[in-house]
Amino acid sequence: MTTSSAPGKVYLFGEHAVVYGEPAVPCAIERRARVTAEPREDGRVRVDAADLSLDGFTVTWGGDIDDRPDIDVPASLVEAAMEYIDAAVAQARDAADAPDAGFDITVESDIPLGAGLGSSAAVVVAGIDAATRALGTELDPEEVARRAYEAEHEVQDGQASRADTFCSAMGGAVRVEGDDTRTIDAPALPFVVGYDGGAGDTGKLVAGVRALREQHAFAADTVETIGDLTREGERLLADADPESDPDADLLDSLGELMDFNHGLLEALGVSARSLDAMVWAAREADAAGAKLTGAGGGGCIVALDPTPDTERALGFAAECEQAFRAELATEGVRVEEA
């Protein structure tokens, strides 16, 4: 039996634009998915998942991978989670050269499903790591990232970038531009997350931006502008001392770019009333900046604030179900128990 875990992430800059070859900077956060894999003799796969989200949104199912679980979260989310696990198992079988391997898989996660914090990438990354190790094969995190990308790419019909999976496998702050993926230095940024209790449909949102880009020149320009501001944000991070707490000037400059990034994402049609309301609650609490994170449509925003004010203000905002501080996860995928 092997248990591996992998972190979720927030996007400091660049979601959606990264799908079209612009750079993005996601940062891993200390909210993890843990996957346990135990090989089975009969070649079947059984999945058991509990706690696939924050409090009050618990998923439990058991059965063959083809069975539909009987639970009270949207079926599309659960089906997606099952597809990701299926794709992770296929990658592990391939990596370990064990095409007939079966598994009992247990998934636990404190990353809400479909909320922009990289739940599916974390489950796929941890799943591939746990299942290959359970078969006696160890992959380095780059190889786990590569295989997790293949798995996500397949489930998302070729629409996924490498950003979520690379960030979850490697941990820390990363930059992704097309196939070029690297870890970068970043100081411990004071992330505050607001969660509206909902989720967005990544496939639909990505397809929506693609259609807009094809129809309107402004949308293609907007995607490029997101790339430009991401590069500007990268330069700010590169000049900062990763060992020291970020100073107010750096936070203000990064925050301003986050505010621009949110506005541009809104122009691309991927924000939502609840996300805008949380962004404004954060700004009114004097956060350095705030933006939606991930595919959008519902789910989470991320703000920068070293004081308790933004977390408190989000806690009072009607649209916010939960607000929490999220620390940068310096470690990516790791073995929890072997």
Ligand code: MEV
């Ligand atoms: C989703 O977490 C991030 C998107 O940029 C899609 C992707 O990069 O695969 C919207």
